[in-house]
Amino acid sequence: MTKLHGAALRLTVFLGEDDQWRHKPLYTEIVHRAHTAGLAGATVLRGVEGYGASSRIHTTRLLSLSEDLPVVIVIVDTETKIRSFVPQIEELIGEGLVILDPVEVIRYTGRAEAAR
Numbered sequence: 116m117t118k119l120h121g122a123a124l125r126l127t128v129f130l131g132e133d134d135q136w137r138h139k140p141l142y143t144e145i146v147h148r149a150h151t152a153g154l155a156g157a158t159v160l161r162g163v164e165g166y167g168a169s170s171r172i173h174t175t176r177l178l179s180l181s182e183d184l185p186v187v188i189v190i191v192d193t194e195t196k197i198r199s200f201v202p203q204i205e206e207l208i209g210e211g212l213v214i215l216d217p218v219e220v221i222r223y224t225g226r227a228e229a230a231r
Contacts, residue, residue, distance in 0.1 A: 130211035
């Protein structure tokens with residue numbers, strides 16, 4: 116059973132939906148690497164509108180459909196685990212924003228292995 120409580124670190128990665136790593140979505144590669152690294156969990160969120168360093172607005176609005184919508188990946192775990200994972204993110208990200216912020220985990224409890 117995975118448990119996390121108290122001080123932790125949040126890794127947030129902002130990138131475009133069309134960003135690729137070896138012909139597959141970059142966000143997929145990041146999630147798979149986080150899983151392999153044993154991090155507590157990762158969530159990918161697809162934005163409906165946004166812009167980044169290019170200042171080009173990407174949106175889901177009907178008149179200006181964009182295929183390259185903003186994507187945010189959020190990973191929370193202990194500071195040690197997150198900081199040891201950051202070099203993998205740096206290897207993968209060509210363009211985007213990566214931030215770290217301290218967070219307090221109120222409750223995170225995974226299922227017991229026997230329940231799976």
